[in-house]
Amino acid sequence: MTEKLLFEVSRAGRAAFAQAPGVEIDLSAIPESLRRKDKPQLPEVSEMQAVRHFTRLSQLNFSIDTHFYPLGSCTMKYNPRACNKLAMLPQFLSRHPLAPESHSQGFLACMYDLQDILKNVTGMAAVSLTPMAGAQGEFAGVSMIQAYHKARGDLERTEILVPDAAHGTNPATAAMLGCTVREIPTNADGDVDVDALKAVVGPKTAGIMLTNPSTFGVFERRIKEIAGIVHDAGGLLYYDGANLNAILGKVRPGDMGFDVIHMNLHKTFSTPHGGGGPGAGAVGVSERLKPFMPIPVVGKDGDRYRWLTEQDLPQTIGRLSAWMGNAGVLLRAYIYARMLGREGMHRVAEFATLNANYLAARLAEKGFDLAFPKRRASHEFIVTLKKQKQEIELTATDVAKRLLDHGFHAPTVYFPLLVPECLLIEPTESEDRETLDAFVDALAAIWDEAKTDIAKVKGAPYTMPVRRLDDVRAARQLDLRYVPPAA
């Protein structure tokens, strides 16, 4: 099943007429020279044509609501429907970002409470909810580290240390803020090479960006020591929160010694991934970074909630969005957190970890190679197909594509970059054991199939709306928008 482009269904004179206000167009208030002369290229279709088109398009997607989606580092867990419904209560949807505080107490109470929950769950001193995605949370984090050093007159700290296993956003963020990035290698067990760290840390060190468990899916055991080394050198520690799902209620970044942390609420707090967002990348800070938090933050005077702005936080790194970020996403995260509650927080990490370790054990039993076989898996783990690649040319891409035919979304592939032909697998706590077992069977079946018919596997997928797509052509012969055929 494929679907025509809506532009191909479009005809001049068609419209979803109920959706126009039904007025005569009068542009007399607009100077002639500023008016538009051509009709913009938008589809002209009836309401049903649009509804049918987008409904059918939606059916072409894999999603959590329809498929197991073990995309490592993305935490594709169940998004409770209550979170969506309640965040979309009409009063929340209609609230203007500049509505007076007197008429926003209900909304502000939710934001205040969410700050508080995130603070307590991470062990940080304060939280700002404003960053609109993880990458913006990282930006805020590094920006605060810079502001901290600057406020102390410590102006030479221009280097950010990043383990080689880090998410690409970490070095990209440091670079956006004008820092020099220095990579720290990882040792064979997946831990940061502490000696290498000691060798580079020094008076130019602004800080280190670390994720724990790392992207290798293992817990950084020497974290306290690392924190000591960096702190002793005058640097600060930044925590990338893509992996909070592994440690919720088990260990807190604040207790590990981190000075700033971002939390991907669309991962751990189960707000929707939405085909690529919106995310929400709230930041938590230690006491010393509190003055620098991005605004706005919600404060409370007695019974009344209010915005904290530049007046309250004169050293703030400023605004990252015109308003307070992805408010509707924050509402969803808040609702989820309240349903989980204290006990539920613990269980998230427990069962995410149980599922990952179980899946790892089952795959190992089937002969797959784990990247770190001696380590506990955290919420995710890595299988490397190095052996299969060498022996039968079976690549991570091949497995990923063939998995689709088995009704499973693929794990993350080729990340982390350091592990050859890797599958980064994150089952999340919401999947049942039968699904994990079926996934193991599918991977084993693909491997078996590849042994006898590698061409079949390389031709996959066969049951999707399209077969394997030509990415090279996509990048070389750029076709980035529909151009109607000349009449």
Add this chain to the structure above:
Amino acid sequence: MTEKLLFEVSRAGRAAFAQAPGVEIDLSAIPESLRRKDKPQLPEVSEMQAVRHFTRLSQLNFSIDTHFYPLGSCTMKYNPRACNKLAMLPQFLSRHPLAPESHSQGFLACMYDLQDILKNVTGMAAVSLTPMAGAQGEFAGVSMIQAYHKARGDLERTEILVPDAAHGTNPATAAMLGCTVREIPTNADGDVDVDALKAVVGPKTAGIMLTNPSTFGVFERRIKEIAGIVHDAGGLLYYDGANLNAILGKVRPGDMGFDVIHMNLHKTFSTPHGGGGPGAGAVGVSERLKPFMPIPVVGKDGDRYRWLTEQDLPQTIGRLSAWMGNAGVLLRAYIYARMLGREGMHRVAEFATLNANYLAARLAEKGFDLAFPKRRASHEFIVTLKKQKQEIELTATDVAKRLLDHGFHAPTVYFPLLVPECLLIEPTESEDRETLDAFVDALAAIWDEAKTDIAKVKGAPYTMPVRRLDDVRAARQLDLRYVPPAA
């Protein structure tokens, strides 16, 4: 793609825990002898398991929102999403049917206005919205006819006349009310055989149940004459409103001489078909039947709306439901009617008729036989495959099943019963011309295919979740609920 039964995913101890109130079960208030001892057979699944299961199940359906669905006599037109959204405003959803009138003026205003719109659009004197489906509307109609005769002391009228082309619900309803059904034949042009009618009408005639346009998809041209004959004999006329879509704003049942009419709001007024309902079968009546309307009806005293009950309508046929019927469906119909408005009402019939006649003309051009080639199509029309059956064994069922592979829902087949191998095709006004053309091409392609490979056609469908199902086995080896395998 098929989907396991949810019971097969169920495991003791699983649950969507957030959906329970979270209390300890305490049955001390219930006498021991009345308590349940076994656990009822409901699935035990997590919230995500249920969401994924039902989301995937939904994808196994054809529907208006995904496919052309020309099911004759069912009026599968676009259901505007606004109707759903606004009928589900929280205040409407939370209103108890016994809420005081003082706190129900908004809801009652909608019902009153809807009565008024339906009254005017059909030319009837009054409307009761309470019947919950077309068949219940029919029941109310015949019941009122009986009550009318009875109130006049005219006790011998036990016969209901029904044209042979009528919907099955017509004779079934008459029988439910203890009437004797007398069938009236149709002549070759699709009109009622007036001479035959004259022959049976008489002092035992309670009334006639008629649909116009008839189920043959043609307008009963001698309707005024028929009305005269029945009225002169002391009988009343009942109008089956499955076909109001053909005549909205063109001709009114009240003006044709009908005494009572039911309206399938889920057809003409576009409330959802919901996989088999809910419908709504409001009834409109002429002056003489007003006293007998089913209750409740909404009345207005000055500015205040209120329920009319037995006190106001002492001769009412009574209640058909505990409350006022399918209130939420009625809200949807009201919203649709307001968006259509006066002009939109006319256009419904115009474009439904245009589409039907166009499709009929195009199919005739391809060599298909129309059941009534000399007549205008109304909102629907009939193709008969008598010729194809004789020549190449191609049946209506074969065509219906093969159409599914072409991405089209099948028309109604084998109804009306009088036309051999018939397809009753109702495209509705919401379909675009390109879709109609593609449907013509699909029918032509199937016929072509059948000429060379009838076995292929008889094996259809091939692209659905299942292939052709064994209905005979279903009826003989009854399997009507899941029984878990013995442990």
Add this chain to the structure above:
Amino acid sequence: MPFIPHTENDVKEMLAAIQAPSIDALFDEIPAALRCGTLEKIPEGLSEMAVTQLMQTRARTDGFALNFIGAGAYEHHIPAAVWEITTRGEFYSAYTPYQAEASQGTLQLLYEYQTMICGLTGMEVSNASMYDGASSLGEALLMAMRANKQNGSGLALVPRTVNPLYREVVGSTTPAQGVQQVFVDHDPASGQTPLDAFKAHDGSKPTAVVIQQPNFFGVLEDVDAITDWAHAQGALVIAVVNPTSLAVLKAPGQWGEKGADIVCGEGQPLGAPLSSGGPYFGFLTTKMAYVREMPGRIVGRTVDLDGKPGYTLTLQAREQHIRRAKAKSNICTNQGLLVTAATIYMSLVGPDGLAQVASASIANTHALLAQLTSIPGVEAVFDGAYFHEAVIRLPVPVAPVLQKLADAGIFGGYNLAKRFPELGNALLVCATETKTPEQLAQYRDALAGILA
């Protein structure tokens, strides 16, 4: 032209294909004298924006109240997933699954529904739904007449503790086929219908005996004894039950020695919002022996050409579109979408969740009764064990009190004055699992204030 995709050019070319000069010409078989004019009494069309504003205004006019009315329609928490999935286009805008292969979603769901509702009621077969609880009782009585040829009189013994609105619907819809309701009185102290009241009809050869459990007053009937008596009389037993209660109350299939024969009731508590009384759905289950007398759609599991399991409508020979005047009922369109919601609801709450809903509702109603009867002059009317509704008596007429409560944002219950005048100033109250202790206290305080 809302909801019409035709361009002017489309119209021109389509008319050319039809060989008609104009759209109007397509109506030329309608006698000119009958053609209607411009429907001038219908208001002009509104944009979606305008109708949104209109409906929002009307909805806000009605507002929200703290609701303690039950009387057959119950406020329960409905999981958000229920209607988000139910209103997906593929469920919302599909119809009766006439083409089974293209409707496996709806059909499998209905098969699962049938299994669940059989599970709750303890019966062997279910249909795919009736309109509502009241009409399902009517159809159950008609079905009993078809099934019980032995006691074919049509006499139905119906306790007055059966929902009076149901009894009225039965009265409007079944006498034409010979059903004759004879009402059986309840015990004024307990609110139960005593076996003795039935025994007064010994030897009357009733076709059916109806038992509502819990009854209209919320009181629990002695179902086992009545069932056994009814069977001894050759009657079929029709149970009218609240599905929530079946998570904790004995299933009708287990009543007495042989169990009820037909079970019906209002499905609304299973995921349908109160919504001014509808759409709801009626459920109807029975023993396999009576399956061919059942009205309505039934889904069966079968196999396809490849032997793969699939689902289809079955036993259609009972239905109107085949059997016409000899059909078991005229029902055709039923309440499919509500059954979809109910199936998702039952899947989400599960057996334990539903038991908790029932238990919390019992506890809340008992707590409410304790609260309200602590007000001087307010008393409980019955002493029988009750489920999640109960009758209290006020020292003054009920109607003005209810109006004052409503003006204070509380819907206080159902006034029994009209249908049970013998009970005095009696009020039927209900507190489901949705009510908090604060809300119970709020009701008590408001009532105490009004009565003070």
Add this chain to the structure above:
Amino acid sequence: MPFIPHTENDVKEMLAAIQAPSIDALFDEIPAALRCGTLEKIPEGLSEMAVTQLMQTRARTDGFALNFIGAGAYEHHIPAAVWEITTRGEFYSAYTPYQAEASQGTLQLLYEYQTMICGLTGMEVSNASMYDGASSLGEALLMAMRANKQNGSGLALVPRTVNPLYREVVGSTTPAQGVQQVFVDHDPASGQTPLDAFKAHDGSKPTAVVIQQPNFFGVLEDVDAITDWAHAQGALVIAVVNPTSLAVLKAPGQWGEKGADIVCGEGQPLGAPLSSGGPYFGFLTTKMAYVREMPGRIVGRTVDLDGKPGYTLTLQAREQHIRRAKAKSNICTNQGLLVTAATIYMSLVGPDGLAQVASASIANTHALLAQLTSIPGVEAVFDGAYFHEAVIRLPVPVAPVLQKLADAGIFGGYNLAKRFPELGNALLVCATETKTPEQLAQYRDALAGILA
């Protein structure tokens, strides 16, 4: 255990497979000293019912007001279909389409989005979204620095008529990479930024010149002249535009001789609810020449192994997950779901509908201004042509007036006192197509009453 499907037996057997004695043992690599306790400050878990009651209470606390605030976030009618489809699980719970073959729905939609937003802005390429309007301006400036090596100073001429909140975000996010905003004043009479104010910077070799159309005051800038001047200076022109306005205003691609080089803005008016400021989305379009300097995801059309067309993410070599520290931006997750809504919105209103929305908004704001300035002491601040916002001056300080209006259920506009104190008691008001004549009069009457 909400959202956990494991039975006790599952846990037992899974631990056996792992050969771990307990779930806790799975955390044994975490140093014991670091393990946290019971999170006692986190409240206990609530059932969905309880959290529903909590959120409903809070939502009702805030209630509804008649809103005349714009200032970058605009109340428009959103067709019901938009969010009913957008929140379908297949869109809502999918992620970035890394596996293109299993994500054709999202990918084709994004391709259609790119086409539409290029159509509106008159540009050649679009990315798949930025976070919001403010951040898209920041990214546009960084992109300009990469694209304009000739004028590489980082100097950006930014009118003070550009949304002050956007300028603050730019100030927080771009200086580290060398962007330096120099603000350009507006004409106090017209509210426009005159060409002469730019000419004061002749020869300054600006990297970019920013033009917001309509500007923050709702006033229309002389975009053609400024664009041509900027290009003559070797600067790239960055247009900040309201997408609704583009249905009737000249597309940035047509500004001046060569058109704007980068177009950005807030996508919220295209189907995103006000929702306290987010989630919204930023759009960003440019000329094909600069496509490799664009940040964010881009979707391209290609073919599959069978030659059938399909859609996939492309030009990923620009992005952080490949290029790491050398990426064009650190953006990763964007605002996919909002783009889904916007694409459905644009498809439903179409070019003519969007022009009507714009026209009705212009008319309503002009009517509002006429109404409000009919009150003695209230005057229009600027005489330039304006779109759907305008600035009025009150005879008294704005803040207390706004509070009184709010208490009367009216949000009267955005108080300019803090960011534009030189304008006196100035208030920015907005009336989109959603406002009725009665509502405009209601505002006037309330304001007149307060000022009387």
